[in-house]
Amino acid sequence: MKGVGDYMKISNKMFEALVKQVSHEADASQLYLAMASWCESSGYSGAAKFFYSRSEEEREHMIKVIRYINKIGAHATIPDVKQPPVNYDSFEAVFQLAYENEKDVTASVNKTVNLSKDEKDHFTFNFLQWLVDEQLEEEQMFESILTKIKLIGLDGRGIYILDKEISEMDN
Numbered sequence: 001m002k003g004v005g006d007y008m009k010i011s012n013k014m015f016e017a018l019v020k021q022v023s024h025e026a027d028a029s030q031l032y033l034a035m036a037s038w039c040e041s042s043g044y045s046g047a048a049k050f051f052y053s054r055s056e057e058e059r060e061h062m063i064k065v066i067r068y069i070n071k072i073g074a075h076a077t078i079p080d081v082k083q084p085p086v087n088y089d090s091f092e093a094v095f096q097l098a099y100e101n102e103k104d105v106t107a108s109v110n111k112t113v114n115l116s117k118d119e120k121d122h123f124t125f126n127f128l129q130w131l132v133d134e135q136l137e138e139e140q141m142f143e144s145i146l147t148k149i150k151l152i153g154l155d156g157r158g159i160y161i162l163d164k165e166i167s168e169m170d171n
């Protein structure tokens with residue numbers, strides 16, 4: 001009798017890379033949730049709204065990868081989630097860490113895309129293109145926020161303006 005995985009249209013190596021991607025998306029979602037909670041309890045309501053929304057979006061990415069794995073005949077296993085930091089040094093430190101996290105995720109996506117090319121796995125190569133676009137968008141977004149933080153500064157007025165502006169980036 002055929003079992004789950006017998007109809008798998010990708011290699012085991014590709015399967016493992018995709019499951020790792022699920023893990024990255026889950027960790028990102030959890031990290032942004034922790035950041036949202038820290039921002040909210042620190043009085044940065046705009047940044048909190050922004051990170052709650054980012055957390056949801058990363059969860060959507062995770063589910064999209066899970067459903068792709070299942071669609072191509074495998075069984076997406078659900079990994080453990082990494083415990084994110086509870087406290088952050090500052091408003092700026094939160095965004096710096098989020099940016100570093102996105103760069104790590106991009107590196108992982110690029111590795112998976114390269115593997116799909118090496119294996120001539122066109123299904124997976126095509127599937128991953130939305131994620132490549134997403135990563136570029138997200139890296140640019142965090143980069144632009146960090147630039148603004150540097151330009152405007154984080155004195156009382158600066159942080160008020162930035163928090164408000166970041167809240168509007170949520171949509």
Ligand code: FEO
Nearest residue numbers: 028058061105138
């Ligand atoms: Fe979906 Fe920003 O990683």
